[in-house]
Amino acid sequence: MSNLSLRHLVKRYGTVSVVKNVSLEIAEGEFVSLLGPSGCGKTTILRMVAGLIEPSDGTITVGGRDITRLPPNKRNVGLVFQSYALFPHMTVFENVAFGLRRKGESGDGLVARVNEALSMVRLDGYGERYPRQLSGGQQQRVAMARAIAPRPSVLLFDEPLSNLDAKLRDEMQIELKRLQRELKITTLFVTHDQAEALSLSDRVCVMHDGVIQQFAAPEEIYHRPATSFVASFIGKPNHLAGTVKDGAVDLGDGLVLQSTGAAALGEGAPVDIFIRQEAVTLSASASDDGASVPGTIVLRSFSGAQVQYVVRLGERFEVVVEMASSGEGANLAQGDEVFLTIRPQDIIILGSGPGA
Amino acid sequence: MKSLRTGALLLSPLLFVLLAAFVVPLLLLVPTSFQEYRPGQGIATDAWTVQNYVRIFADEFYREVVLRTIGLGAAVTLCCLILGYPVAYLIVRGNPRWRLPLTLLVIFPLMLNLVVRSFGWIVLLTNRGVINNLLIDLGLIERPLRLMFNLTGLMIGLTHIYLPFMVLMLVAALQNVPRDVEAAASTLGSSRLHVFRAVTLPLTAPGIIAGSILVFVLTISALVTPRMLGGPTYQVMATLIYDEYMQLLDWPSGSALSFALAISTILIIWISSRMTKRWAGLA
Amino acid sequence: MNEQRPGLAVSSLALLVILFLQIPVIVVMLASFSETSYLTIPPQGWTLKWFEAVLTDRTYIDAIKNSLILAVGSTVISLVLGVAASYAIFRKMMPGSEALTSLLMAPLIIPSVVIGVALLQYFTLVGMRGSFFVLLIAHVVITVPYIVRSALASLSGIDLAVEEAARVLGANGFTTFRLVTLPLIKPGLVAGALFSFVTSMENVPVTIFLAGPRDTTLPILIFTSVEMGVNPSVAAVSTLLIIATAAVLLAAERWTGFHRFV
Numbered sequence: 050m051s052n053l054s055l056r057h058l059v060k061r062y063g064t065v066s067v068v069k070n071v072s073l074e075i076a077e078g079e080f081v082s083l084l085g086p087s088g089c090g091k092t093t094i095l096r097m098v099a100g101l102i103e104p105s106d107g108t109i110t111v112g113g114r115d116i117t118r119l120p121p122n123k124r125n126v127g128l129v130f131q132s133y134a135l136f137p138h139m140t141v142f143e144n145v146a147f148g149l150r151r152k153g154e155s156g157d158g159l160v161a162r163v164n165e166a167l168s169m170v171r172l173d174g175y176g177e178r179y180p181r182q183l184s185g186g187q188q189q190r191v192a193m194a195r196a197i198a199p200r201p202s203v204l205l206f207d208e209p210l211s212n213l214d215a216k217l218r219d220e221m222q223i224e225l226k227r228l229q230r231e232l233k234i235t236t237l238f239v240t241h242d243q244a245e246a247l248s249l250s251d252r253v254c255v256m257h258d259g260v261i262q263q264f265a266a267p268e269e270i271y272h273r274p275a276t277s278f279v280a281s282f283i284g285k286p287n288h289l290a291g292t293v294k295d296g297a298v299d300l301g302d303g304l305v306l307q308s309t310g311a312a313a314l315g316e317g318a319p320v321d322i323f324i325r326q327e328a329v330t331l332s333a334s335a336s337d338d339g340a341s342v343p344g345t346i347v348l349r350s351f352s353g354a355q356v357q358y359v360v361r362l363g364e365r366f367e368v369v370v371e372m373a374s375s376g377e378g379a380n381l382a383q384g385d386e387v388f389l390t391i392r393p394q395d396i397i398i399l400g401s402g403p404g405a
Numbered sequence: 406m407k408s409l410r411t412g413a414l415l416l417s418p419l420l421f422v423l424l425a426a427f428v429v430p431l432l433l434l435v436p437t438s439f440q441e442y443r444p445g446q447g448i449a450t451d452a453w454t455v456q457n458y459v460r461i462f463a464d465e466f467y468r469e470v471v472l473r474t475i476g477l478g479a480a481v482t483l484c485c486l487i488l489g490y491p492v493a494y495l496i497v498r499g500n501p502r503w504r505l506p507l508t509l510l511v512i513f514p515l516m517l518n519l520v521v522r523s524f525g526w527i528v529l530l531t532n533r534g535v536i537n538n539l540l541i542d543l544g545l546i547e548r549p550l551r552l553m554f555n556l557t558g559l560m561i562g563l564t565h566i567y568l569p570f571m572v573l574m575l576v577a578a579l580q581n582v583p584r585d586v587e588a589a590a591s592t593l594g595s596s597r598l599h600v601f602r603a604v605t606l607p608l609t610a611p612g613i614i615a616g617s618i619l620v621f622v623l624t625i626s627a628l629v630t631p632r633m634l635g636g637p638t639y640q641v642m643a644t645l646i647y648d649e650y651m652q653l654l655d656w657p658s659g660s661a662l663s664f665a666l667a668i669s670t671i672l673i674i675w676i677s678s679r680m681t682k683r684w685a686g687l688a
Numbered sequence: 689m690n691e692q693r694p695g696l697a698v699s700s701l702a703l704l705v706i707l708f709l710q711i712p713v714i715v716v717m718l719a720s721f722s723e724t725s726y727l728t729i730p731p732q733g734w735t736l737k738w739f740e741a742v743l744t745d746r747t748y749i750d751a752i753k754n755s756l757i758l759a760v761g762s763t764v765i766s767l768v769l770g771v772a773a774s775y776a777i778f779r780k781m782m783p784g785s786e787a788l789t790s791l792l793m794a795p796l797i798i799p800s801v802v803i804g805v806a807l808l809q810y811f812t813l814v815g816m817r818g819s820f821f822v823l824l825i826a827h828v829v830i831t832v833p834y835i836v837r838s839a840l841a842s843l844s845g846i847d848l849a850v851e852e853a854a855r856v857l858g859a860n861g862f863t864t865f866r867l868v869t870l871p872l873i874k875p876g877l878v879a880g881a882l883f884s885f886v887t888s889m890e891n892v893p894v895t896i897f898l899a900g901p902r903d904t905t906l907p908i909l910i911f912t913s914v915e916m917g918v919n920p921s922v923a924a925v926s927t928l929l930i931i932a933t934a935a936v937l938l939a940a941e942r943w944t945g946f947h948r949f950v
Contacts, residue, residue, distance in 0.1 A: 101852050121855040128856045134849035138871045147867075151858030199857065411861070412781025419769040419792065419832065426825045427795060427803070430810035434802075437809060488705045495694050495702035507706060508947045509937065514709045515950075516882075517933045518890040520907040521926040525712020527914055528719050528923065535715055568709060573950055597695070626799030628893045629907075633914055643801045643893070650805050650897065660809070663802040674797055 051112025058107035069259040078233040082246035085256035127196030135180040142176035148199035166198035286323035287368040302363030308396040326371040328395040331378040341388040438660040457661035485571040493575030515569040523633040558634040578612020720923035738924035755905040759888040762827035770835030796833040800893035808897035818900035831884035838880025842873035879949030
């Protein structure tokens, strides 16, 4: 087990750079997700770590050993593929034994370690089956057992849960997290599913266009996004734009929102603000401290635990607000005049315009 | 680069074999085809001539053989298409339980030795063969019909030999016709015949063309069956090449004819594949 | 909704055509058991004497032996060379993979008789005509396209990630090919090898120009002997070939689902 470090990693295809100078330090035993939309370069990074793509520039080290130019079979990494990539002509046992055999393991030792790996993914007794005889979730577990059996120094996941249905995906997430905590293997997990990344990871690395946007703990990513890309990619925030005026944000039309970070950006600076749907409270009357703004409900939709409202603010903005369906603000109707209250610290504010 | 070296290592043995025992021998036919054959003396190496090529079109005997080969190719292709379509249709659209046995019955003659298949037709068609004996025994004819060493024998034999190729091509084409489209046409009021003509047939056109090109090219290149059923007198291009090399030792004529035949097949395949690609682009 | 099944007329016609395809086979088999030296349907009297004649005749035995050695030998060589080349082409290890594929498939497009005369002339020129080795190489040339075709088709059906998985799990390139790629393309290769074997086994147009007097193959023997007229021992040896072909086809179908590869 070792730390994984990527330094100034670059991948170019012709004149197109898909990974642009990415540096990343992952501590021993840490679980890090690479999160981003498709084409952001996250899978390319993963494949460079596995040795399946050669970097154009930069270095990759595991536990201090430079593996940048090593072929994949000399790297001692485990990789779980999106398609699982199980060997269809081998039994589950042989699939899991494959990596161990390459390390010269044989006889009772081999059997014991295969069974141990199968037991870890709760597939005891499935050794003699063929992959095609297993469900999608079971195949996923075999792929995991196969990757961990040779005790790799780094474990890599390439969107491993994206082929499973929603219910199974949630189960496997928990399983995966439990397994990783147990084994304490340094893990790099590629996904485009933010909930998955946030719930599984110690730290999340959000990527866009081959560049790291933010590398931080899940809470910080969620509450204190570093760039407007992160802010708009994580959660489903409302995006508004305004200017700083007297330490608050002026949205025009006489709408002013109090925001903790506004003063720091300087008077008159153009800003983007992001407001999470669940950070807004709707009420029939204005709050005493003057921190609320008026709006009109244009649409209400009930979805079980939550009620969603689309609220019009002034002439230019519409925001989506999510309220618990058992709470006070659940019974407002279309056309109601309401007041929106947002705690100043819940408003994500970022300078806009060039250089921001 | 490492993969380039591995690639060269993996490819070079076969490329060497093909170069030494295919490409170079074929290219060496070129000079021969421009040399002059003098009966009794052999091949003259001192003079060049285009006479060997001119003869293919100018000489009456050669022209007849060439036209016969082309005509035979067209006729066999048409026969294979007409006989093959119902078979392919039954295999694809018929009872699924019969699908495998019927397919195997189509593949079986294909896998069977070509010489054996041609021999089977000799047994049937020869003057004292099964068919003539049967007809005489039934009192339908008095003297044997001439079924071999003529167009009839070659047509029957070649159609039989190349029919499986056509069927397999048509099966592949029919499998690509979505049944929903046929069903849609019949719900729109088409009769079965009209569904076939307006939907199935046009949608299988690429397969019909591919199968026809294949059968045509195979037929005009065929040596064994035309020789066995046509004998030394009823000649096609391939048997004429054979005779010019083996009997007449007129290699210059033989190589010119070989070139004409090879270029024709290459051109036909090249043009048809370009046409199919263009159609695929339109679709 | 009423399923559209072929009507009675179409079905009957189709079955008649399939029967037409089997007729020479049936006739040859019946003829081989016939007592008379000319052939009638139904045969007059049953006998195995033609089979005995074939199996005790050195000419036939040698021809069968030559054919088998040639077919097995050329198929094995074609398999090794063809699979190696196909893999390099498929992995795009060399530029110009399309041109390379065309070259490897070209012996299928050039009429066999043309290949035959070209090789005759060439090997006469270099003074190697009549050698068994030359015949073997010539058969490799005409059989290798079948191997290449089935290898390329099978390779394109493999999930690339499966090979990558093997590499990441510690297998080098060759081990990956041996343990993962090869077993996965095996059914296709069996089919390709069968085509290659059959092609070599029935070839006349190339063999007849190159075979030395001692290297006569079975199809050449049949091809030349029918010029003397119909002979029941030819029917007997043909029957043996028919039975062998049927057995191999059924076995291949059971093992690999052969009809999918045709």
